[in-house]
Amino acid sequence: MIYQVSSTAIIIFIFFVLTVLGLSFFFARKTKSASGYYAAGGQIHWAVNGIAFAGDYLSAASFLGICGMIAFFGYDGFLYSIGYLAGWVVALFLVAEPLKRLGKYTFADALDAKFDSRAIKLTAAISTLVVSIFYLIPQMVGAGAIVTPLLGLPHWAGVVMVGAVVILIVATAGMTSTTYVQFIKGGLLIVFSLIVVILVLNKGIKLNPSADYHKPIVLAATLAEGRVQAVADSSYRVLGQHEENGLTFVKMTKAGIDSWWKLNSISSTPELEETLTVVETGDGRTLYNGEPKEAGKFYQVGHVKKIVVNGREVEETGPIGPFKFIKTLGTSQIVRFTQKAFTFAGEKITIYFQNITAGSDIIKPGLYYKLDKGASIWSRLDFLSLMLALFLGTSALPHILIRYYTVPSQRAARKSTIVAISAIGFFYILTLFLGTGAMINGSIDLGSSNMSAPLLAKTFGITLFSIISAIAFATILGTVSGLIVASSGAVAHDLMDKYMKIKMTEKQKVQAGRFAAVGVGIVAIMLGILFEKQNVSFLVGLAFAIAASANLPAILMLLFWKRTTAKGISWAIVVGMLTSLILILLSPTLYEIYGLPAASAPMPLKNPGIISIPLGFLTLIVVSLLNKKRGAAPILEK
Amino acid sequence: MLHEPAVELGKDKSIPKKTRLGVVMFLIYMVVYSGFVVIGTMFPEALGVKFIGGQNLAFLYGMGLIVLAIVMGLIYNFFCTRLEDKLNKEEQS
Structure with a gap:
């Protein structure tokens, strides 16, 4: 869909980006050593580090992806919140x-602390790169979605x-x-998400979400031999x-505007219900609900069909507490949209009904x-x-x-982890x-699906939308920065310095x-441009599976x-x-990304973890047992 | 050449006890988490059953897992800090 650009949004966005860049240039002057570049000199306060953990971890997947998945599929999206925490x-x-x-700068350092093995240095560095790049894809997709x-701007410009x-x-x-960018954005994300949730609960549940909300039109239809001949509104003409x-x-x-409708024959009078459509015409144009x-x-959707409070149907609940909100949703009826795709008269039709x-x-x-x-067994x-x-996956x-x-x-490492768990846990409760x-x-x-949380903020005004969107963008900046630091550490520290043993001065290591x-x-x-259409939380699930397996x-x-x-x-x-x-x-x-039918994929599982994680453990045990040179003692006892 | 830590850390006598405590707490959480996954996989209809305050099991269990992680984290930190203070102090005296 097309969004209206606001000057407030642009000003807030530019302010955020400039602040972040200003911070970077400020710290750049202090970063002279490898320890400063890769590990901030090991001198960050545990509380700052804890919130920075949250800022690092609450990525586009958490904010855009999980909220989007919950908006489309309900509790299934919340499973990610539970698992991530x-x-x-x-x-x-x-x-x-x-x-x-055990460690110095990178994860490979810790793994290699006991053995000093070139094989570990190489494999751990490659694994760091692969996991980080898989984790980077959804962040970049999220960046495109938010911009x-x-x-x-178009998706690619955001990326x-x-x-x-x-x-x-x-x-x-x-x-x-990177730490301070993550600290600031982690704090802001939690505070402003809380504000949006308070506004949602204060608004309560309503049959009509807003004055300008477009509810799908329904028209009575006349059928003959199972085919629709005419509808109640004579200005419409049936084409097929x-x-x-x-x-x-x-x-x-x-x-002159074509539209697609779904025939409902449940009631005694057949009726046609308006749908949303994306049509790719034979001459290469894409039409949204029949128009460019x-x-x-191609309007926004999502509303409640029936609200039931204490066994009684109501039009709205008024302000409502969090527990009552969930309880009332559970007894109501909600209109979601289902997608179907087919070809008709040489046109590719995607219908949402x-x-x-x-x-x-x-x-x-x-x-x-x-x-x-x-x-099924596979599902x-x-x-x-x-x-x-x-x-x-998290700890890997x-x-x-x-x-x-x-x-x-x-x-300090332990305390910062606890601060992180508390902040992240609180945010994940908000995602529901x-x-x-x-x-x-x-x-x-x-x-x-990735736009649901910012668009929810938009229902409470353009300023909140702009702030939330700018925070979402900063969210992506923070996480991507962390991923790129990890990746650059894998290349420059693990591969070049430790594996290839290239002689470098401190300055050259930083370079x-x-x-x-x-x-x-x-x-x-x-990769962010290539994977545009995928839900970011789903993509992060794949990065977790690779990390947990490798x-x-x-x-x-x-x-x-x-x-x-x-x-x-x-x-x-x-x-x-x-x-x-x-x-x-x-x-x-x-397979869907390749343009092939999903059903033809040889691997029926969407997430490989259940096979690849046990296989990783099994490989380690078997190879270690076959290898006669045994380790002296578990590293914890040393 | 082995890799050194980023900063020099003092001798910590509480490591074995903290490790055991961590493993025990991990196992407790894993059992509770596995319970949720097993119910979801084998008895999914049970997640829709309503319990306290008209809320279903899915909501209560899911929120419970998040809150439990925070509470267990705080408990773990409390005991670890106490162990560090006690054992490392004994070492010094």
């Missing part, structure tokens, strides 16, 4: 302190803009400026009819991950795989792990209200890190199993990483 438990109880004791409504700003941040000042999976869609025209995109006819869903189905899993009605395994990957993300080296002590709020307040752009940051940034820009077996077994060997670690990283990558490349989601 649970992952921090593994980080706090098992990984935080030992890693702080479109904020500045009226390039984030890439350029972040490269500038990281290449100038490294971890210190199409059957798709038992559903009937009717093409009509009015004043600029006409703005109303799907009235019981509130009780919205606040439990099953609308995205089929667990109950229509479940259940997909759910299991996602929950496993999220639980085990290189850009999160490097934050343990920015604080001065183990105690942000997502369902968007679902019922006409804040869904059917063309982009190498800066060049690496530029290279990784350019790759991220290209890195976690190595980290946990090194810490807790005394027979772990260098070969075991290296092979576990290689097998975990390759298996998860191959399974992703053969998955239904990637």
Whole structure:
């Protein structure tokens, strides 16, 4: 859809970006050593580091992706919130302190602390790069999604803009400026999300979300031999009819504008219900509800069909508490939209039609991950795989792990993790209200699930929308900066310095890190443009699966199993990483990106974790047992 | 050459006890989390059953997992700090 650009939005956006850049240049003058560049000198206060953790972790996936997924599929999106936070438990109880004791700048340093193995240096560095790049894709996609409504720019422009700003941040000042950018945006994100939730609850649940909300029109129809002949409004003329999976869609025209309608024959009088359509015409044009995109006819959707409070139907609830809000949603009926695609007279038609869903189905899993009605063994395994990957992925993300080296002590590492868990946990509770709020307040752009949270803010005024969008952009800047620091560390510190043993002065090490940051940034820009249509939270789920498969077996077994060997670690990283990558490349989601039918994908699972994570552990155990040179003792006992 | 930590850390006598505590707390949380995943996979209809205050199990369990992570984090920090203060002080005296 097309969004109106506002000068307020542009001013707030520019203010945010300039503040961030100013901060970077300020710290750049202080960054002279490798320790300063990669680990902020190890002198960040634990409370600042904790909120910076939150700023690093609450990425585009959390804010844009989860809220969007909840707005489209209800509780299934909230599963990501639960899993993402649970992952921090593994980080706090098992990984935080030992890693702080072992490492220097990067995750590879910690893995290699016991063995001094070139194989570990190489595989850990490659794994860091692969995980970080997979994590970068959704951030860049989110950047494109947010810049479109904020500045009226195309998707690719947003991706390039984030890439350029972040490269500038990281290449100038490294971890210190990255930390403060993450600290500021983490704090702002939580505060302003809370404000939006308070406004949602204060507004309550209404049948009509706003005065200008467009509810789909319904027209009585006359049928003869199963075909629609005419409708109650004589200004419409019937052009054709199409059957798709038992559903009937009717093409009509009015004043030269074609539209598609869904035939409902449930009542005694057949009726046609207005749909939203995207039509790719034979001559290469794309029409939104029969008109070019600029006409703005592809309106936002999402409303409540029936509100039931204490067994009584009402038109609105008035201001409502958080528990009552969820309870009332559970007893109401909500209008979601279902997508169908087909070809008609040489045109590619994508139709979004109303799907009235019981509130009780919205606040439990099953609308995205089929667990109950229509479940198969694969859909259940997909759910299991996602929950496993999220639980085990957090503590294996290189850009999160490097934050343990920015604080001065183990105690500070632990305390900053607890601050992070509290801040992140509170934000994730808010996501349920942000997502369902968007679902019922006409804040869904059917063309982009990632826009639901900013569009929800827009229902409360352009200023709030501008602030939220600018924070979302800063969110992406913060996370991408962290990822690029981790990646540049993998290239310049792990590969060039430690693996290839290239002799470099402190200054040259920092220079190498800066060049690496530029290279990784350019790759991220290209991938962000390629993956435009994917939900960002889903993409992050894949990054978690790769991290959990490649890195976690190595980290946990090194810490807790005394027979772990260098070969075991290296092979576990290689097998975990390759298996998860191959399974992703053969998955239904990637087949859709290739332009092939999802059903033809050889791998039925969307998330590979359930196969690749156990395989990573198994590889480490088998290779370590076969390798006669055993480790002396688990690293924790040393 | 082995890699050194970013900053020099003093000797910490409380490491074995903190490690055991961390493993125990991790196992407790893992059991609770696994319970949610198993119910979702094997008995999904149970997540729709209403419990306290008219809220269903999915909402209560999901929110509970988030709150539990925060509470367990605070408890863990309390005991770790106490262990560090006690054991490292004994070492010094």
